[in-house]
Amino acid sequence: MVGGIDFAVRYPFTSAAKEILKSDSFAAVTDEIADMAVRRITDALNGTARKGVYAGNEEKREDLLAYAAARMILGYMRNNYLTNKFAVSESKKVRSFLDDESMENVDALATELGIPSVRKENALLVRLPVFLRFTPRSPHYQLINRRITSGFVAITEPEKKRMMEEAVRKHIERLPLVKNPPERIVSSAKRLLDELPKREIRAVxxxxxxxxxxxxxxxxxxxxxxxxxxxxxxxxxxxxxxxxxxxxxxxxxxxxxxxxxxxxxxxxxxxxxxxxxxxxxxxxxxxxxxxxxxxxxxxxxxxxxxxxx
Ligand code: SF4
Incomplete structure (x- = not known):
């Protein structure tokens, strides 16, 4: 069945995740959750993000809260480098889940990400604007190499999952700005900045x-x-x-x-x-x-x- 906490914890940006957290106020973001959020961002930065292992539903809920807190921290910091690193890391994590996902779940998630598809005569089809919006800009996806019929483009299942990864990345990169967040988010952002290796734009x-x-x-x-x-x-x-x-x-x-x-x-x-x-x-x-x-x-x-x- 689509939804539920296991689905939500794999895809914390979905309406299923929001539904689970809807009754939580910001007070649910404890110091421990804020620590988890900071770690999630530094793992993204260091390329060390891993799939979660949970002892029970409470830990899954905490993971969802940590994701939400990480978004708040990044929305407050407005640091393109951190946000884009986080977006790449989270979208790759999503891609790693998709091969083990049921077709029903993949389709539901794709639709929520704005990539509805239809199966017709053994072909998987998406509308042309959707194809153009979510395919990576690589020669492999050039329209010249594609069969287009009545405004639909034929794709493969792995290509659809790659488009979903791209959609997640774009979704996270469009993070809303967070003005005047609670003190715990401000202090987490400050701590994150202190922990970051001092970087400069190289070779500029x-x-x-x-x-x-x-x-x-x-x-x-x-x-x-x-x-x-x-x-x-x-x-x-x-x-x-x-x-x-x-x-x-x-x-x-x-x-x-x-x-x-x-x-x-x-x-x-x-x-x-x-x-x-x-x-x-x-x-x-x-x-x-x-x-x-x-x-x-x-x-x-x-x-x-x-x-x-
Ligand atoms: S050099 Fe000027 S004209 Fe040539 S590609 Fe770049 S922007 Fe276009």
Whole structure:
């Protein structure tokens, strides 16, 4: 059956979870729950989040309260880096549950996340706007590779679950701001800040200077610790190579991404360098949907020539 505390604790952002907590006032967030909330955020930050193991329903309820408290702390702190790290961690946790979930539960959760689907003649179909909204921006999901019929796009079950992961991430990233929270949330936020390793935007010094508008937007996104789709990362990486940055500096700058993996980034950057990928022309950048102005320079690299760099 959809719902219940076991469902809610796996998917603490759902109406099932809200229903369980609806009679709780903020007084239910004790010091212990606030500690759990802070730990949940630091685990997300350190990449050490694990599935919960519970002795009973009371511990599951406490876990739900800790999730709600973690959202309040993040909504109060308004720290993009922390919020986006938390969103990536929680959405990956959700994805790890989905393969063991009944089809009824997956469908109910997908519908609540805004991804209703229909099964027709052995095909799984979602509406085109839903497909566009929740698929990761990778070549695998390009429409050119898809069968579209009467406004519906055919997807596979694993693709649907990947879209659900994306929907959870986006949902958590849209965290509402929390003004004037209770003192326990304020002190937890302060403690969290004290516990955080002192970070700085890495390799930013090399990126000061003049860049075309399309690149400025991407650099700003990285500085704000926002995730970027794969084509945007690729474009930024080859551009940075094109202006002479070393692999190490590019990897260091990319470490600001909430979903940064040093191993994967190192492989991708080294691979791009080895293959000698060149900076795409402005016409290609327009095709990626990343052009932001009409600079009339043919190639983003010509920006530097024009600027006399
Ligand atoms: S015209 Fe070229 S350099 Fe200017 S924003 Fe578009 S892609 Fe970038």
């Amino acid at each position: 010094a090399e990126l000061e200077g003049s860049h075309p508008p399309c690149i400025v937007e991407l650099i700003d996104a990285v500085k704000k610790h926002q995730n970027l789709p794969h084509p945007a990362r690729f474009y930024l990486a080859v551009y940075l190579m094109g202006i002479g940055l070393s692999n190490e500096k590019i990897i260091s700058f990319f470490s600001n991404f909430p979903d940064f993996s040093e191993k994967i980034t190192k492989y991708q950057v080294e691979h791009a360098r080895k293959r000698g990928y060149s900076v795409p022309s402005c016409a290609s950048v327009v095709g990626y949907g990343l052009c932001r102005a009409n600079c009339g320079i043919g190639s983003p690299l010509n920006w530097h020539k024009r600027a006399g760099k």
